[in-house]
Amino acid sequence: MPVRPAKDPNIETLRGLAILLVVAGHVIGIDATGGMKVADDSLWRYLYASLQYVRMPLFTAISGWVYALHPVAAHEAGTFMFKKARRLLLPMICVGTLYFLIQYITPGTNRTGELAEIWKIYLLPYTVYWYLPALFLIFGAVAALDVHGACTTLRRWGMWLLIACAGVLIEPQLSSRLPNVFSIWGALCLLPFFLLGVGIRRFRAELATPAMRRLYFAGFLAGLLVQQLVWFSAGNSHVLRAWFLHLPIGIVASAFLLTLKWENRLLIRLGSYAYGIYLFHAFGTSGGRILLTHAGIHSQTAIFLLSMCLGIGIPILVEIVLRRFPLLSTLFLGRKMPRRSIRKG
8 A cells, every 4th residue: 555645834834824714705705795795995904805815726726736646547446536536526425415404494694595495505615615516517528538638738727827827818708608517607706716736836837936926925925906996996805806806816826825835833733634624624613692682782893803712713613523333424524434344234
């Protein structure tokens, strides 16, 4: 059995940072109707918008970087996709169903649906779980490229990265005409960032040099400046997406962070629970908001801090407990069932 190399502390640090940003974004909410329901002209909305085009791109680029450590081979493509289905789609079904039912019966939640429409959450994007089928499709697309040797050289990889970026440009036309089944349009928009992570790992001798890091940093600062100018002139960051500026901003920000040699022990520890936090953070963030609201506490700072603590702490506790039960760990975390547990069954 091949020995897997130790996890890269720089990447694990970024994983911890990325999940913090994701949870913070979901606590605040995508607009005035979600999360903390903050006004569009508030400081909270400004903080959300400032990192809007870094969170999911970085999260996805990290997945691409990790995938590049062990790319799929032609003879194992079926097994690879089966494992990804277990890891991504099984938790999407189980955790998504649990969240839907809890929202359905719990007063004070932001989103509720009719029980008869629960089937939609398995086919169409549903709250934070839209990312899981999107990432599954991305894995399938990149696995197909690798099986056919399409990204074996820097030039070929660069060509496919450009093609993926072109897909982002045509996504608005496609998504306005066709349904977003299995979060296919989310996958299309995030594919460039996954390929970016693959390339930075696979061609690190060319793309992860100190000179390239300085170039990424300059691009990151330029993108941040543009983002701030747009915010203070237009009052929102939607113009960036309309002009497709979110794409280069996300690319250079992710590239800079992926090549930044930064280690933080707390973030590394947090990063080891990143997937569990992503799956279960919505339970904690919603719970924190509902608890304080029922207690008559409407301070946005208090709601944010408690929701962040619960959104991170509860998933970690849940994952620790689930790991003690192989079947539940497989269903809700997508972890491989130990063979001895299968034999006992």
